[in-house]
Amino acid sequence: MKSFLSFLVAMGIIVTLGDAYCYSKRNKPGEADKGCMLDGKLYHFGEILRTENCFRCSCSQDAMRCCSLFHTPTSYDKENCKVVFNKKSCDYDVVLKSDPSKECVVYSRVG
The missing domain is CATH 2.10.70 (Complement Module; domain 1)
Structure with a gap:
């Protein structure tokens, strides 16, 4: 064990x-x-x-x-959230579809 x-x-x-x-x-x-x-x-x-x-x-x-330099989100609330590439930070932001100013929880990423 x-x-x-x-x-x-x-x-x-x-x-x-x-x-x-x-x-x-x-x-x-x-x-x-x-x-x-x-x-x-x-x-x-x-x-x-x-x-x-x-x-x-x-x-x-x-x-x-x-x-x-970025990792792609794979596990998040795909029904209510969307993925947006942020060239300034070189990463993907996962935000609410209804309010892109609010971030969503991301459970896993791959790169």
Whole structure:
């Protein structure tokens, strides 16, 4: 029983510390002479802390690797609430459909 409880605690920590979703885009030879293109914008080589679309990226001549800075709400009152992307905070707000100034409770998110 103790080992099962330890397993559950460890999995809870891993899930909590998990990063948002990530992707990589390999550059064709000669394509990335000055940096990496993402959504029509050129980013210089190195680390990009935040793109215009809320991703943290790393740009090299080989590839561009990006991870989202946001987590998508999955468990909330879908009948009375709606999800709105907030570009300023790089996250989704879940608000009442009848009064968007009031937030809804979110039970889980994925990223």
